[in-house]
Amino acid sequence: MSKALKFELLHKDYKSKARRGRITTPHGVIESPVFMPVGTQATVKAMKPESVGDTGAQIILSNTYHLMLRPGSDIVREAGGLHEFMNWHKPILTDSGGFQVFSLGHMRKITEEGAIFSSHIDGSKHMLSPEKSIEVQNDLGSDIMMAFDECAPPNASRDYIAKSQERTTRWLKRCIEANRNPDTQALFGIMQGGFYRDLREESAEAIVELDLPGYAIGGISVGETKEEYIGVLEYAPDLLPSDKPRYVMGIGTPDYIFEAVEHGVDMFDCVEPTRIARHGVATTSQGRISIKNAKYERDFSPLDPECDCYTCRNYSRAYIRHLYKAGETMSHMLLSEHNLRFLSKLSEDIRKSIEEDRFMELKREFYSKYYADK
RNA sequence: GUGGGUGUCGUCAAGUGGUCAAGACCCAGGGUUGUGGCUCUUGUAUACGUGAGUUCGAAUCUCACCAUCCACC
Numbered sequence: 001m002s003k004a005l006k007f008e009l010l011h012k013d014y015k016s017k018a019r020r021g022r023i024t025t026p027h028g029v030i031e032s033p034v035f036m037p038v039g040t041q042a043t044v045k046a047m048k049p050e051s052v053g054d055t056g057a058q059i060i061l062s063n064t065y066h067l068m069l070r071p072g073s074d075i076v077r078e079a080g081g082l083h084e085f086m087n088w089h090k091p092i093l094t095d096s097g098g099f100q101v102f103s104l105g106h107m108r109k110i111t112e113e114g115a116i117f118s119s120h121i122d123g124s125k126h127m128l129s130p131e132k133s134i135e136v137q138n139d140l141g142s143d144i145m146m147a148f149d150e151c152a153p154p155n156a157s158r159d160y161i162a163k164s165q166e167r168t169t170r171w172l173k174r175c176i177e178a179n180r181n182p183d184t185q186a187l188f189g190i191m192q193g194g195f196y197r198d199l200r201e202e203s204a205e206a207i208v209e210l211d212l213p214g215y216a217i218g219g220i221s222v223g224e225t226k227e228e229y230i231g232v233l234e235y236a237p238d239l240l241p242s243d244k245p246r247y248v249m250g251i252g253t254p255d256y257i258f259e260a261v262e263h264g265v266d267m268f269d270c271v272e273p274t275r276i277a278r279h280g281v282a283t284t285s286q287g288r289i290s291i292k293n294a295k296y297e298r299d300f301s302p303l304d305p306e307c308d309c310y311t312c313r314n315y316s317r318a319y320i321r322h323l324y325k326a327g328e329t330m331s332h333m334l335l336s337e338h339n340l341r342f343l344s345k346l347s348e349d350i351r352k353s354i355e356e357d358r359f360m361e362l363k364r365e366f367y368s369k370y371y372a373d374k
Numbered sequence: 375g376u377g378g379g380u381g382u383c384g385u386c387a388a389g390u391g392g393u394c395a396a397g398a399c400c401c402a403g404g405g406u407u408g409u410g411g412c413u414c415u416u417g418u419a420u421a422c423g424u425g426a427g428u429u430c431g432a433a434u435c436u437c438a439c440c441a442u443c444c445a446c447c
Contacts, residue, residue, distance in 0.1 A: 040409050061408070099408040120410045146408075190408090221407045249408035256407075271409040278411060294402070327412065 002213035005144065005186035007245050014357035017237070017264035023245055025091045025143035026184050027083060030058045032245065033261045033350055035252065035343040036093060036269035041066045042086040045274050046332035049088040054310060055337060056344030058090060061269045064136045065097035065128070069119050073139035081141030094142035096133045102151040110150060112167065130174035138180045146216065147175045149190040154222050161194040168192045169206040176210060186213040188247065194219055195228055197235060204239035214245040221250040230259055237264040254283065254346060254370060258363045261350055273343055277335035280324045283342045287370050291335065296321045309341035
């Protein structure tokens with residue numbers, strides 16, 4: 001059993017695979033299911049850490065790739081680690097850079113050793129390998145480190161995805177070997193295999209054998225249809241141990257969260273709430289609204305009448321629309337805070353519903369309002 | 375009052391005789407999924423100051439008028 005992380009399964013929903021759990025890390029306890037906001041460059045964009053905490057966030061995600069290039073992980077280490085550096089003292093999960101190898105696409109080359117890529121900042125050449133990724137994540141001092149994997153493009157051939165998935169497992173073994181802080185930093189493995197069930201099974205079998213403190217399902221939410229996404233959820237979580245946290249990477253819309261939780265997933269992260277906030281969109285109990293729309297010009301009600309966040313307690317749609325149209329940063333701040341609170345509140349509601357064996361009812365109620373006018 | 379300049383969508387601005395008069399901004403929608411932080415995408419407009427004239431044809435040339443800017447008195 002890992003010293004760095006403990007997972008307790010508190011309750012299982014009666015009518016679905018939804019789980020209510022508790023994850024204990026060196027920086028505190030995380031109640032699950034949990035949504036994790038993303039703070040790529042050691043900051044959740046447009047938000048102070050205090051505000052992030054106020055939304056109910058229990059853990060945030062940050063990035064190996066970005067912090068390695070700037071300011072450099074040695075600087076974060078000298079600062080006393082990422083928690084100190086950015087003044088966030090609750091748990092942090094760091095992504096390994098594997099996804100950037102995928103999203104950078106054209107600017108890189110993958111070999112057995114690792115990935116060679118050009119920096120998006122200055123074009124300089126860098127190598128990211130399992131050893132390098134873990135070294136950086138050790139410097140950052142995150143509570144949960146992700147294995148350096150390859151997230152293969154969804155349109156890749158079956159043959160490529162099979163080879164990539166096998167390589168991801170070989171890389172995982174190297175990550176385990178490279179970890180200097182196994183007692184304080186938990187390493188999660190990542191399942192790959194695209195949309196092929198047998199490849200997913202193969203991947204799961206190989207990584208579960210390595211007995212890691214937690215497991216992620218990678219390679220989804222990369223542009224596939226919702227049907228394909230749900231298709232993977234139908235079987236993938238069941239391939240992972242029930243006494244370890246399960247994490248689906250990169251999802252953050254309410255419908256995707258409901259589907260994941262229903263199929264036994266405990267953790268998820270997404271840039272979506274903070275990104276759409278910076279583009280003038282809010283998620284509400286009655287569906288998404290674009291604050292840019294002219295119909296909100298004289299709407300002096302809050303973004304979401306059912307929300308208890310700082311933004312909704314103090315500001316109107318008309319005011320936020322004005323700020324957005326005027327190009328004021330404050331609109332990003334207010335919308336980001338609301339959107340994060342919305343997902344934290346949704347997670348709270350989900351946890352409570354599981355405890356009361358009424359998760360499916362919550363899902364139904366939520367959808368009936370969220371999709372009411374669609 | 376005198377001399378000179380300028381008048382093209384809401385705004386800025388291409389176009390100097392010949393297809394449906396660029397483009398940008400604004401405005402109005404939509405997108406965003408392990409973040410390359412003011413983004414990507416689509417769409418709307420009774421725009422050539424007014425009136426005459428030259429010409430097969432004028433936003434483009436001529437004249438008058440109007441408006442506006444600058445200088446001088």
